[in-house]
Amino acid sequence: GAGVSQSPSNKVTEKGKDVELRCDPISGHTALYWYRQSLGQGLEFLIYFQGNSAPDKSGLPSDRFSAERTGGSVSTLTIQRTQQEDSAVYLCASSLGAGRSYEQYFGPGTRLTVT
């Protein structure tokens, strides 16, 4: 079956611009997670959704970062006023539900480059 899909696969933006990254989870997966992967920091947790609610936003690095999920499916991660340190690969994962958070399946990621 189809896995987690993310778009765009690559995004180059100028410093100060806003960007939106999209994630489409595996069909039937109610839990969705965003992570950031960078050379220096490895894989870092950003935010978790159960349905359309985000009970854990503990990893969002600043108030420039926000995320939403609609219809219990697609999620969008928005970064406002991008900075060069935001350059990274943004990964989305999904799981069957909160009770299966230990089995997360990742998408291919969006590589964000801020110039």
Add this chain to the structure above:
Amino acid sequence: QQQVKQSPQSLIVQKGGISIINCAYENTAFDYFPWYQQFPGKGPALLIAIRPDVSEKKEGRFTISFNKSAKQFSLHIMDSQPGDSATYFCAAIKGYSGAGSYQLTFGKGTKLSVIP
């Protein structure tokens, strides 16, 4: 505080050899330990996982060994093949036995190169 430490950073193994990657964790609340395999340009793929009440789990050429008292676990890749060349991440989460955290805590990764 790095809760999961992974070593080595990189590893070169001859085809047919055994690749061994080690991880150590600090948080005794973790109750599930997955390994992920990542190829360049792809997302991490769940490879194999273990719970702390099991000392070893084997799936094909991949084996996890778990030492609860030492808070260590390792991935062994038997008969390593060039197609195994990838970056491997160990991870830990508190979430298998009831409510817990929803975030995977990852090691820094090991880049494995299997040479013919």
